[in-house]
Amino acid sequence: MKGKNLENHKAEIKEFLGQRDIDIVGFGKVPDDIEMVEIEGNLPRAIVLGYRLSKAALDTIKDRPTLIYKHHYKTVNWILDQTAGGLANFIQNKGYLALPIPASQTIDWGKQRGHISHKRLGMEAGLGFRGRNGLLVHPEFGSGVRYVSILTDLEFSPDEKSSLDCGACRKCIEVCPANAISEEGCDHPRCFQKLKEFVKIQGVGQYICGVCVRACDGGN
Secondary structure: OOOOOHHHHHHHHHHHHHOOOOOEEEEEEOOOOOOOOOOOOOOOEEEEEEEEOOHHHHOOOOOOOOHHHHHHHHHHHHHHHHHHHHHHHHHHHOOOOEEEEOOOOOOEOOOOEOOOOHHHHHHHOOOOEEOOOOOEEEOOOEOOEEEEEEEEOOOOOOOOOOOOOOOOOOHHHHHOOOOOEEOOEEOHHHHHHHHHHHOOOOOOOOOOOOHHHHHOOOOO
């Protein structure tokens, strides 16, 4: 496989993912300056997978997370982790290294950071841009997409980065229940303080919100 055309690698991966109903995928380089925790070895490239959240589930959200959204959020993360694990095994069986990074494993809640930023990798892979809400904004589905990343030494050509931005949209600023979003971006500590309130809602039990996710449609 190592001697094949770089585009063949991407085609094989897209076929693998298509059989698992994953149609949002981007290929990019891992930036030299990206922050990583517990990640070692020569894994210079990233494959980022996205799964669109149910609009009907998002529509249950008004000014706080709902139990329907919480369950859907967890289910989508599970689907992404299972798919990433399968893809990593697929790549490894071809003779390459592949490390799946958990879709939603936060190691620093104050800064809302995981082992590596799926948002940054998604931007490098051409899947969207960083919105004012601090999330990756897909050009078609807005912030209503969950992501998972696989770091690898598999060779492929990176996808073109998006040149879009939020433009005149202010939807997330208008609806944020924490008043944590502004023209300058997201105030993560203020956002986290609101998540601490939401986690106490009976049945929620985890740091989620979803209000700005529901509002952000990528300009559609």
